[in-house]
Every structure is written in structure tokens, then in C-alpha cells.
Amino acid sequence: MRAFIFPGQGSQYSGMATDFSQYEAWDEYAQKANEVLGFSITEIMDGDEETLKLTENAQPAIYLASYVAYVEISKRGIEPTYVAGHSLGEYTALAAAGVYDFETGIYLVRKRGEYISQAIEPGKGSMAAVIGVPAEELEELVKKYEGLYIANYNSNEQTVVSGKAESIKSFVIDLTEQGKRAIELKVSGPFHTPYLDSAREKMAKEIEHIKFNKPKYPIVMNSVAKEISDPQQIKHYVLEQISGPVYWKQSIDKMLELGVEEFIELGPKNVLSSMLKKAKLNTKHFTVVVQGGVLDGK
Numbered sequence: 001m002r003a004f005i006f007p008g009q010g011s012q013y014s015g016m017a018t019d020f021s022q023y024e025a026w027d028e029y030a031q032k033a034n035e036v037l038g039f040s041i042t043e044i045m046d047g048d049e050e051t052l053k054l055t056e057n058a059q060p061a062i063y064l065a066s067y068v069a070y071v072e073i074s075k076r077g078i079e080p081t082y083v084a085g086h087s088l089g090e091y092t093a094l095a096a097a098g099v100y101d102f103e104t105g106i107y108l109v110r111k112r113g114e115y116i117s118q119a120i121e122p123g124k125g126s127m128a129a130v131i132g133v134p135a136e137e138l139e140e141l142v143k144k145y146e147g148l149y150i151a152n153y154n155s156n157e158q159t160v161v162s163g164k165a166e167s168i169k170s171f172v173i174d175l176t177e178q179g180k181r182a183i184e185l186k187v188s189g190p191f192h193t194p195y196l197d198s199a200r201e202k203m204a205k206e207i208e209h210i211k212f213n214k215p216k217y218p219i220v221m222n223s224v225a226k227e228i229s230d231p232q233q234i235k236h237y238v239l240e241q242i243s244g245p246v247y248w249k250q251s252i253d254k255m256l257e258l259g260v261e262e263f264i265e266l267g268p269k270n271v272l273s274s275m276l277k278k279a280k281l282n283t284k285h286f287t288v289v290v291q292g293g294v295l296d297g298k
Contacts, residue, residue, distance in 0.1 A: 006089030125190030
């Protein structure tokens with residue numbers, strides 16, 4: 001069994017449009033994306049890093065690149081048994097599974113980015129990756145700081161904490177002084193925390209009238225780390241992960257339990273496949289499959 005996995009924010013880089021333009025599907029979907037958005041996301045993908053990393057730009061940029069990767073691998077007759085996506089990547093996984101079409105997905109991720117940006121003033125929230133500290137220990141630690149939450153359970157080795165910027169700074173200093181590894185991330189807000197409740201509510205209004213189809217591949221969802229096929233449940237859980245934690249490690253464990261033997265990452269960079277390789281799992285980046293890894297390791 002095989003799973004397709006789609007990356008989230010942080011996997012963007014300037015030059016993405018040029019790199020992905022080598023693929024046959026690029027022109028069609030880049031044009032569709034620009035038309036739906038009403039501006040050239042492809043120019044932003046090749047522009048300066050600061051503009052690209054803004055949530056409202058990074059999210060549609062990663063979605064577009066990841067979807068093109070999916071089209072390219074599908075044309076070679078390679079199909080998944082399950083799909084999953086990390087945070088934003090869940091929206092790409094839903095598009096790949098036919099829950100909605102490409103155009104609906106790019107509209108939704110742009111709106112998601114805008115609403116997340118509006119939810120809290122820039123600079124007021126932040127995130128930090130913690131390496132080598134058990135998640136159970138971190139769950140207790142964050143309680144000692146105002147407005148801190150566990151945001152991402154990424155792997156046995158890595159957990160991400162999110163919340164108020166000043167609390168993140170104190171948290172990183174305190175852990176470093178204890179000889180532990182904690183690195184503040186270059187992000188624009190406290191993702192996957194209750195600070196984004198307003199974004200979740202606005203997104204609920206966006207998807208309320210959009211028809212979600214039954215997925216052609218079951219999707220293992222961030223919020224529950226279980227395979228979901230019911231369209232109404234998918235709507236519920238895709239909203240839950242905006243202001244709740246991403247159970248990524250648990251999602252990978254669930255897919256292994258279901259019999260998945262191979263993971264293929266579809267998108268820019270190789271963030272997810274690198275994590276899985278560290279866990280000694282059978283994983284590869286889509287570029288290795290379609291053309292020998294030109295983008296792998298960017």
C-alpha cells in the first residue's frame with residue numbers, strides 16, 4: 001500500500017515557478033490559479049522570499065506546486081491507497097482525492113491564508129520547534145507559560161509549540177538554558193492555536209455552501225489521525241485543524257497500522273520525506289519517481 005503526503009507552510013522557496021514549469025501540467029494549472037486568485041501567484045513564487053512567505057501567498061503557492069506534482073505522478077499510473085497532508089497540505093490532499101476541484105482548493109487556501117493573517121496582529125504570535133524532548137513532557141511544560149500550546153506532533157523527535165510571541169521567546173531561552181534544543185520558527189503567527197478561532201469561523205462560512213464529494217482515496221486527517229471518507233466529517237475536521245493541533249506523527253502511525261508500506265511526498269522541498277527517513281520509513285520525494293530528483297533537497 002502507498003500513501004501520498006502533501007507538505008504544509010514552510011516548504012515554499014523563491015524559484016518554485018521556474019522549477020515546476022518543467023512539468024507538462026504546469027501551464028494549465030498555473031493559468032487556472034492566476035485566474036481564480038485575480039493576480040499572478042506564479043510571479044510571487046519566483047519573487048522575493050519575504051513576499052512569498054506571507055501566509056496568504058505561501059499557501060496557494062505550495063498548493064499549486066503540490067497539485068502539479070500530483071498530476072504528474074498520476075499520469076504515470078501511480079496511485080495512492082491513502083492520502084494525507086500536513087496542515088495546509090490537507091487541502092491539497094482533498095483536491096487530489098476529488099473532494100473538490102483544483103479551482104475550489106486554490107480559492108480556499110488563499111482565503112485560509114488571509115483569515116489566518118487577519119486573526120492576530122503580525123508579530124504578536126510565534127512558533128518554536130523542539131527537538132528531542134518527549135511530547136508528554138512538553139504538554140506539561142507549556143502550561144507554565146501564558147498562551148502556549150502544542151501545535152504539531154511531527155515525529156518522535158520533533159514537536160512544535162505555538163502561541164504568544166513573548167511566551168515563545170521565554171520558552172526557547174528557558175529550554176536552551178536546560179540544554180534542550182528549541183528553535184523559534186520564521187512564521188507570521190501562532191498557527192494551530194485558539195488564537196485562530198476567528199479564522200476557523202470565517203472558513204466555516206466559506207465552505208458551508210461548497211459541495212464536498214466522497215474522496216476516491218480515504219484521507220487520514222490531521223485533527224483525529226484517522227481515515228475519513230464522509231464528506232460532512234471532512235468539512236468538520238478540515239476546520240478543526242486551523243485552531244487545533246496537527247497530529248502528524250499519529251497520522252503516519254495510523255497509515256502504517258492500515259498497511260501503508262511506501263510514502264511519496266508531493267510538493268516543493270522534502271520536509272516530510274526527510275522526517276520519515278529519520279524514522280527509517282520507506283519514503284521518497286515525487287521528483288525521484290518522475291525524473292530522478294531534480295528538485296529533491298531544495
